Amino acid sequence: MGRPPPRAVGGVTCSATVNAVSVLETVLFFVAIPAAVVALVFGLVYMGGTRPGKRYRPGRPFEFTPVWFLSAPERLSGASGVDGHAALTGPRHAELPAGTAGEKNSAGDTGVAAQGDLGGASDRW
Amino acid sequence: MTAGDTTSRAEDLLADRAAVLYGPFTTPQLLRLDEALRLADQSTDLVFSVYVGELDDPVRGHAEKLHSQLADPDRSVLVCVSPNQRALEIVTGTEARKRVQDRDCKLAALSMAASFSGGDLAGGIVSGLAQLADHARRG
Numbered sequence: 001m002g003r004p005p006p007r008a009v010g011g012v013t014c015s016a017t018v019n020a021v022s023v024l025e026t027v028l029f030f031v032a033i034p035a036a037v038v039a040l041v042f043g044l045v046y047m048g049g050t051r052p053g054k055r056y057r058p059g060r061p062f063e064f065t066p067v068w069f070l071s072a073p074e075r076l077s078g079a080s081g082v083d084g085h086a087a088l089t090g091p092r093h094a095e096l097p098a099g100t101a102g103e104k105n106s107a108g109d110t111g112v113a114a115q116g117d118l119g120g121a122s123d124r125w
Numbered sequence: 126m127t128a129g130d131t132t133s134r135a136e137d138l139l140a141d142r143a144a145v146l147y148g149p150f151t152t153p154q155l156l157r158l159d160e161a162l163r164l165a166d167q168s169t170d171l172v173f174s175v176y177v178g179e180l181d182d183p184v185r186g187h188a189e190k191l192h193s194q195l196a197d198p199d200r201s202v203l204v205c206v207s208p209n210q211r212a213l214e215i216v217t218g219t220e221a222r223k224r225v226q227d228r229d230c231k232l233a234a235l236s237m238a239a240s241f242s243g244g245d246l247a248g249g250i251v252s253g254l255a256q257l258a259d260h261a262r263r264g
């Protein structure tokens with residue numbers, strides 16, 4: 001019982017049971033498929049879009065829009081455009097006060113406890 | 126209400142939403158904050174609010190100015206956080222101060238600052254609010 005003689009297909013020697021694989025097929029299998037998988041993963045990760053300044057790390061600059069949260073935004077005096085649907089949007093970016101430099105001098109420069117009976121605490125980290 | 130009003134209002138709302146999305150928090154964190162604020166308000170009948178952003182120097186003065194812009198400053202508790210300046214201010218109004226004493230505020234501030242120094246802004250604010258509300262309920 002002898003082994004079947006090797007055949008030659010397109011100049012590549014192969015056995016009777018295993019087909020010859022060309023260089024192109026090899027490259028497709030070992031390079032293109034992994035590359036496609038990597039591209040798919042990248043695509044899924046960045047699909048949602050990147051946010052600038054994703055995470056706060058103490059000591060590093062953190063870019064973001066200032067926000068002021070109230071559970072009931074209508075309680076901010078002078079907040080414009082507040083009506084029923086505002087309450088449905090969850091934490092709402094209430095109108096930020098347009099504090100100007102000139103305005104600041106009236107109360108701000110006196111520092112701690114300008115209004116006397118205000119309480120609270122300060123801390124730094 | 127005219128169609129123009131509706132459009133501009135819708136645009137305002139969208140702009141607000143966009144601004145919140147470019148704020149310092151992710152959507153789940155925003156939801157947690159909202160819940161914390163709502164619970165704190167409901168359980169104490171004080172008004173809690175949180176400002177996250179730059180504060181002008183002097184920081185305390187600016188925080189107090191923001192506090193005075195609330196509708197009912199006497200019954201309000203304002204938490205101001207400036208991540209870039211690494212500064213935290215808690216301002217309580219006249220009435221609120223009786224419920225949440227300065228010592229309680231300092232205690233909450235310490236725990237918030239500890240969270241912030243670990244990089245957890247939202248967690249610090251949520252736990253700080255819970256602590257303040259807890260003191261207000263008891264006080």
